[in-house]
Amino acid sequence: MQSEVFGLFPIPVMRVQGALDPELVRGLVEHFTAQAIQANNTSSNLTHTAMLQPGDSPLLVDAARALTPRVGEFGALLFGEHMGWSLKEMWVNVMDRGGYQAMHNHANSFISGVVYLTPMHPDSRTVFMKSPGGTEFSFKNDHKGIAVGPYNAERWVSPQPEPGDLVMFPSYLMHAVPHNEGERRITMPFNAIPASLDSWGYKIGFSG
Numbered sequence: 019m020q021s022e023v024f025g026l027f028p029i030p031v032m033r034v035q036g037a038l039d040p041e042l043v044r045g046l047v048e049h050f051t052a053q054a055i056q057a058n059n060t061s062s063n064l065t066h067t068a069m070l071q072p073g074d075s076p077l078l079v080d081a082a083r084a085l086t087p088r089v090g091e092f093g094a095l096l097f098g099e100h101m102g103w104s105l106k107e108m109w110v111n112v113m114d115r116g117g118y119q120a121m122h123n124h125a126n127s128f129i130s131g132v133v134y135l136t137p138m139h140p141d142s143r144t145v146f147m148k149s150p151g152g153t154e155f156s157f158k159n160d161h162k163g164i165a166v167g168p169y170n171a172e173r174w175v176s177p178q179p180e181p182g183d184l185v186m187f188p189s190y191l192m193h194a195v196p197h198n199e200g201e202r203r204i205t206m207p208f209n210a211i212p213a214s215l216d217s218w219g220y221k222i223g224f225s226g
Contacts, residue, residue, distance in 0.1 A: 025168070029191060031146065032092045033177060037184035038084055038133060045077050047135050047204055050110040063117030063198070069107045078108060081133070081206070085184065089129055089210045092186045096128070102213035103129070110135075113142070113203040119195035121147060127209035131186040134179040139200025144176045144185060147192045 038046075050067055058064040072082035082105050089103045106127055113119070124130045132144060148171075164170070176185055187193070189209060214223040 029188060030092070030095050031174075031176070031191075032088075032095070032184075032186045034088050034184040034186075035180065036182050037088060038081060038182040040182060042077065042080055042084070043135050043182045046081065046110070046206060049075065049077055050206075051112055051204060054110050054112040058117075058119070060120045061113075061117045063114040064119060065112050067110045069109055071107065072105055081108070085131070085133070085208070086210075088184060089131070089186065092129055093210075093212060096188060097212070097215070103210050104213070106209045106211050108206060108208040111203075111205045111207065113195065113198050113205075115198055115200065115202075117195075117203070118142075118197045121150075121192050121194040123192050124189040124209050127189040127211055129186055129210040130189040130191075131184055131208050131210070133206040133208070134183050134185075135181055135204040135206055136202060137181060138179065138203045139198060140178055142195055142198040142200060142203055143178060145173050145194050145196060146176065146187065147173045147194065149190075149192055 053067045054065045056066050056068065058066065070078060072078045086103060086105065089105070090100055093103050094100045111119075159170075179185070195203075211224040214221055
C-alpha cells in the first residue's frame with residue numbers, strides 16, 4: 019500500500035540575492051537614513067521615512083529599474099501571466115538595537131518586498147506567520163514532543179540576508195521582525211500593484 023502527500027496551494031516567497039548592487043545600496047543608506055524621522059507606534063527604536071515614489075529620487079529610480087523585473091517574475095507565479103507591474107510606494111526603515119516590528123501585513127497591494135540595506139543580527143531576520151484567524155475556538159497540538167514541519171508550523175524565519183538581497187511575498191502574508199539584538203538594521207520595503215487583472219472579461223485596473 020502506497021501513500022502520497024500533496025502540498026496544495028502553497029504560498030510563494032521569493033528570495034533574490036544581490037538584487038541591488040553595492041554602490042546603489044550604499045547610496046540609499048547614505049541618502050535616506052537621515053530622512054527616517056517618522057516614529058513607529060509600536061517601537062521607540064524604529065523609525066521610517068515618509069512613503070516615497072520612485073520618482074522622488076534618482077536613487078529610487080535606479081532601485082525601481084532593478085526591482086521591477088523581479089516583481090514581474092514573482093507576479094507570474096501569483097497570477098500565471100507576465101504583466102505590467104509598478105512599485106506603488108517605497109520607504110526606508112531604520113531599526114536600532116532593541117527595536118522590533120509587530121506582526122502586520124500590507125493593505126491595498128498585491129506584492130510586497132523587503133530590500134535589506136545593511137548586515138543584520140541573525141535574530142532580527144524577517145519572520146513570516148500563519149494568519150491568526152478569526153475569533154472561533156482553536157484546538158492545537160503544540161508541545162515540546164511534536165515534530166514541526168511545513169504543515170503544522172506557525173512561523174517561518176527567512177534566510178540570513180546580505181546587503182542588496184530582496185525578499186518578496188504576497189501582501190496579505192503576516193510578517194514581523196523580532197527584537198534587534200545587533201547593530202542598526204536598515205531595510206527598504208515596497209508594495210507593488212499590477213496594471214490590471216482580467217478574469218474572463220471582468221477587468222479591473224489599478225493605479226499607484
